[in-house]
Amino acid sequence: MHIHDDPDDSEYLESMKLQMRQISDEQFHKFEGYAAEIFSAFGLNLNTPATKDTPRRFIKALFDSTEGYDGDPKLLRIFDTECRGEPDCRLSQVVEGPIPFFALCEHHALPFYGMAYVGYIAHENIIGISKLTRLVRIFSKRFAVQERIGQQIADTLETMLHPHGVAVYLEAHHLCMEMRGVRETSPKTRTTVWRGYFAEDPSLRAEFFTACGLQRNER
Incomplete structure (x- = not known):
């Protein structure tokens, strides 16, 4: 069992390492505002108990759905x-x-x-x-x-x-x-x-x- 470390594969290794995206709370709040503006303009009433948190949930769901950009270090392990x-x-x-x-x-x-x-x-x-x-x-x-x-x-x-x-x-x-x-x-x-x-x-x-x-x- 070992970690693949061929020097010619450095680009691959970098893509597999954990590279957590750094999104601040301030940025998330700003993105939620953008989403709220779009949803409201397109007809969604955001002033109901069911929809008032929809922009926040949407941005969080979008972030979670693209977590592949964060990499996966567990993929580096290979076996004979x-x-x-x-x-x-x-x-x-x-x-x-x-x-x-x-x-x-x-x-x-x-x-x-x-x-x-x-x-x-x-x-x-x-x-x-x-x-x-x-x-x-x-x-x-x-x-x-x-x-x-x-x-x-x-x-x-x-x-x-x-x-x-x-x-x-x-x-x-x-x-x-x-x-x-x-x-x-x-x-x-x-x-x-x-x-x-x-x-x-x-x-x-x-x-x-x-x-x-x-x-x-x-x-």
Whole structure:
């Protein structure tokens, strides 16, 4: 068990360290005032028992929903691989999912939410299974786009573990399409990221989807 400390990965290490955002009480109070002005202008009556604290609750909820920017130092711990040179070491997949996630679209600041599935083929190192969930959430609990979340998850796993391959599949509902715009009623956006052996071998991609309990045909 050790902490990943490759000097070439300093940017990654910095992004994973705990970097608590410093928002003062004065700033929070100012932001609440802005929110109150907007809500009132848009028609919300803030002079009722149910709504008088809505601006404060909204700002606090927005802050909590973007806590991914604070980093997660627990993600730095990795372990030696459990594979001891067996013939299938370069084929055996570690797969976790479905991992529920919630994010805020950076285009409209409206939520999108869904499930993530993450897999990798270990080389010299592995990561604790719970850390895959942490990895999904550190990037989804930000202002984001779905495609980037998948790329960031794959980039981080590659940097941490230098695995033989990484697979990431996300499917999500986007409220920016359901509440406004085209107003689709139940659309799902699906994105995939393949790295290493997964990018080269359709059978590994098919195995990944099977392990996830998903019916997909990869060619």
